[in-house]
Amino acid sequence: MKEHRVGIIMNGVTGRMGTNQHLIRSICAIRNEGGLQVSPDEVIMPDPILVGRNENKLQKLAEMTGITNYTTDLNKCLADDQYQIYFDSQTTNLRAEGVRKAIAAKKAIYCEKPTSADLATAVALYEEATAAGLKNGVVQDKLWLPGLLKLQDLIKTGFFGEILSVRGEFGYWVYEGENEPLQRPSWNYRKDEGGGIIIDMLCHWRYMIDNIFGKVKSISNLGATHVRTRWDENGQPYEADTDDSAYSTMELENGVIVHINSSWCVRPRRDDLLVLQVDGTRGSAYAGLRKCLVQPRQVTPREVWNPDVDRTKNLYEDWMEVPETRNYDNAFKIQWELFLRHVVLDEPFRWNLLEGAKGVQLAELALASWAERRWLDIPSIG
Amino acid sequence: MKEHRVGIIMNGVTGRMGTNQHLIRSICAIRNEGGLQVSPDEVIMPDPILVGRNENKLQKLAEMTGITNYTTDLNKCLADDQYQIYFDSQTTNLRAEGVRKAIAAKKAIYCEKPTSADLATAVALYEEATAAGLKNGVVQDKLWLPGLLKLQDLIKTGFFGEILSVRGEFGYWVYEGENEPLQRPSWNYRKDEGGGIIIDMLCHWRYMIDNIFGKVKSISNLGATHVRTRWDENGQPYEADTDDSAYSTMELENGVIVHINSSWCVRPRRDDLLVLQVDGTRGSAYAGLRKCLVQPRQVTPREVWNPDVDRTKNLYEDWMEVPETRNYDNAFKIQWELFLRHVVLDEPFRWNLLEGAKGVQLAELALASWAERRWLDIPSIG
């Protein structure tokens, strides 16, 4: 069995997402399966080194995961030829510096979104990596969520006829922190620490829409800071000074209309924390993170407005679940495997730094639309 | 028993809403209960005459309802002093002419919404009726839907703490008419016949929001004609040339944000054809036409994003139904009774032609916002 060893500098994996999704459920999982099988006789074996600023945290993480290689010296790692890939899941404001060092060191680049808090930097990172001839990619995990994969299958098989509109509802109630402990870090609600739901989620909506429903043409967005006082990790109250909700309407080039409400101040009465309702001429679908339901036009009921009697027919019964026709692996792991194949086997990989920059662009325009109180078109970039 | 007989000219009740809601479920229902009891010794007894242009239809309606008084001669009715109230549920483009004749004849005015297709006329009708010293009112039935009454009770008792946002979803799939017979008349999808969902529904949203959640301050609205070909009552295809969907974001003076999707091209996966989700600092509610559910902050679950396993907890189970604490009469009938008391007993009645004009105003601004692609503020009128 031929083994392609791939050294990976994992910078910033002591954070929640870095630890759980990238390290444990992706890289460790691939290692535990004996590497990524790419032909009957070949595997790709990722060989990570954990990089961070806090040695204690690194040590704990090493113990927990069995990845015994770790360091606080990023520069030394970058200088080491046994590492081909630089992965960055630091907080956003540290990302550009880390990525640029890696470009200088001629590593392939893979990083979390948003790639930067501003579009200019995001585009520059793409151009610099490309100019240096380096392979690069950005995490776009939602594309591989089972619910959204099922939605993509429905589109491929022509289920919808012409798609008319997409309604999204994202979010849940994030505890203020006074009575119940936070379930998201407090920096999310502070502007100068890179917080805000618009910069966080609009990046996701960009690649999700572009890849599944059609290219985004223009956006009208309203942000809000609904909950103004929160309590931090130490139980201290502070003023939330950035958006915790966004109401975003978008037009696509193909005429489809997408409206998404994103909020950390909503108590969901729906199937999942993210749901997408897609209505088409020949049928509709309702996708959550893992499940997807459909209603073909042939079973669409004849509804009429009658508020004088209680409903006898439950509208939820008009939907059928799309079955699981294959095993659904972790979405982050799937994209990691695609990136490893891209690096080792030179297979195509289209989710690159330019695509990542597009997410930043949409977030930036959403903020501008809010400020200017009008629709804004999305210029093409790159 | 003292009986206050009130003669009512009912113009245009051969239409679906006029027949079902105003004549049968309101006026006939009041008559069948022996009139509207207003004190132990007094009843108000409505005494309608049906007015229309097609004698055959009027005759059939008379037979069906037992209201044997009918005529095609509106002018003669208006000249007759035994009628104190003029009610108009004609199609919108005939309304102003009818109302003006009734003003000239010094009748109290009650009419369906929209009072006109344009704001100038709608305001003029209010001013003319007021100048003539006539009592007047406009149908705003949704305020008395059981689900919305329960919502108003929740607000009154301080359930929500501070209200943050309101999400509305209105609509259902209206058959195109090719394979299944229409469940709404084809004129709704023709611009020059007064069709369009914006003029139809935004009138409702104005009084609903103003009365329940706070004064509307500004609006950003996107309309769409999702289904372009429909089939009419004779099975003939035609081009739908007016909006069948609207995506409306509104800011209220008190800072609450309201977003409502209205559509005749959506296959609902929700509790009812209209649902309103209201999120507040101390709790949330989810109201349909008749039911209302709540989730107080104390039972709000700790949700975290975990797409790697199927949900084990159903989010629908976090909600409790508000019980029925009284009988809920037909919403139209309730408002009719309030108007009859206003006319006979001089009790206050605030849902007048000016309030009706505000609905037209919101629809008009929504159309303008769509055209100009920006937010528009709502000027005060009247």
Added chain:
Amino acid sequence: MKEHRVGIIMNGVTGRMGTNQHLIRSICAIRNEGGLQVSPDEVIMPDPILVGRNENKLQKLAEMTGITNYTTDLNKCLADDQYQIYFDSQTTNLRAEGVRKAIAAKKAIYCEKPTSADLATAVALYEEATAAGLKNGVVQDKLWLPGLLKLQDLIKTGFFGEILSVRGEFGYWVYEGENEPLQRPSWNYRKDEGGGIIIDMLCHWRYMIDNIFGKVKSISNLGATHVRTRWDENGQPYEADTDDSAYSTMELENGVIVHINSSWCVRPRRDDLLVLQVDGTRGSAYAGLRKCLVQPRQVTPREVWNPDVDRTKNLYEDWMEVPETRNYDNAFKIQWELFLRHVVLDEPFRWNLLEGAKGVQLAELALASWAERRWLDIPSIG
């Protein structure tokens, strides 16, 4: 209101089908609705006379239905110009004689199936009626069963993609008559009285298939007399000497394969007495007399053969019911109305005596296929 009175000679309506379906649920029902409304100002009013051989039965039927016109003298009726239509639901072996008399009397012809027990006569009746320039029709009621109408709508909207196959199961257990009274007349099980399930049901399958799925090209049929001893209406045993079950495989010109089991000796475990399962590339449907269920390809489950554990998933749950989008009238009445419009308004009516003859043809070839133990092609006729 202009009334087109249409005199109808109803010969043989004292039988079960004639009384229930043709007289009570069709002609009387149309009369009770005030005639068949064909424009705002016109109705067609059927005016029947009941004809039979047993005066007592006719009198009873007249009392029951309020149709007071009856006679045992067919010839006199035929000579009377006030009757334009001759309808025949006598037993099959009397049909040709009755129809021929009516042709001689220049009546429009409408009759039950089979139009004859042999193809030559069936075709001759068509040719004679046509040569005489007379409008004519044959009952093909199953086309207007709600379940089959829904199936036709599914085909029209392209639900199936390419239809691959149709499986039909018709029948139920007809009591032998020894312990429980018969629920079908004993002549059905006697060859010389026109009995047999092949001549009865294959006539239906011909028009059902031709009109809904495609032209029948060839047939392989096996008949059987499973229950050999039955008891008649007087409790006397007799030998059943004709087929009570048929196993029919058919190929259509478009390549679709249809297999139908028809039997009076089966205890059904299915949704209805007649069910049709249609499988297509994009979805399947399962229709009964009134209901129709669908399974689009997108919800088709991943089934694998595993006999080692009890099923945890119920296969019945993979189906959704097609909603009722309109009122479904009696199938016989619908066809009567179409025939009345054909006679009075000259509207097209394609279910004529030639179509009836095709049903006889399929039955005849099915019997021949059984005898010759091979596939037979269907020659074109007429």
Added chain:
Amino acid sequence: MKEHRVGIIMNGVTGRMGTNQHLIRSICAIRNEGGLQVSPDEVIMPDPILVGRNENKLQKLAEMTGITNYTTDLNKCLADDQYQIYFDSQTTNLRAEGVRKAIAAKKAIYCEKPTSADLATAVALYEEATAAGLKNGVVQDKLWLPGLLKLQDLIKTGFFGEILSVRGEFGYWVYEGENEPLQRPSWNYRKDEGGGIIIDMLCHWRYMIDNIFGKVKSISNLGATHVRTRWDENGQPYEADTDDSAYSTMELENGVIVHINSSWCVRPRRDDLLVLQVDGTRGSAYAGLRKCLVQPRQVTPREVWNPDVDRTKNLYEDWMEVPETRNYDNAFKIQWELFLRHVVLDEPFRWNLLEGAKGVQLAELALASWAERRWLDIPSIG
């Protein structure tokens, strides 16, 4: 405890059925139970060696099952006297060669069906094994499915009176492979790789019918390739060139009629992937893989044709489930145990190579019937 050790050469058990049913659920299961107890003091202990062509696969299988004996050298095994039984579950076209080597080596023969793709070879294998005086058997697992065992019990106790007919429905939708991964290997849809539903399933129907309902006398069969394009294990489209559906009508010597539809292109609305409905004069039964339901004549409802109202009575409620009166072991294991007793204790075993050849015969005649478009009788063989 006396242990009869029986060495078994298991050739071709790296395939799905070989691994799951024969190795894990039969041989390993018997070993895990401490061998097959045949008297208070005696057990038969099967001692297998795994044989195949791919050493990697064998090694994995060995690790998975704990059967550490494996080899790619069949000839060496055959030469080894410690092995008494040769078992073959290779693909069909390799079977004859393997079996003949085993005959030459004087092993008892046990093998999967079909024993060959052509009748001549299948009969020859029987004759050669018999001439050599060797015990032999063929897998006929469906006879020991719990549902069919219950059916056999019903027959034994006279439940049916005279059996009239048997209707079978076998199959489910096998994904084309474009959008969903295959759940059956692609060779099943390629003629030159031994694919086709007729050769696969008619072998089963032969022994099932012969053993349970009566000897098959003649057959009329129609095959079809409904789905013409499929996608293989690598996602490449290919043309399916062999039958994926069969419509088979059979007459038995005792007059019973059996009709079975077998298809990989059907979306089942029934209780199980294989169901058999058996109708008899005194009752009917409906058997799936594990469950069996009955309707005795005494509860057979009086059904009449009435399409004018929705069914109020559910036909599924007229059936009662046959209880589980014993534990049902894996069907393959039961037959293995019988064969082991045959080899060691000389007990009778009637499911031999001749019986296997009869299955091939029925498949061959079914193909011929399809080609010649007529009924064919089944000659006796052996």
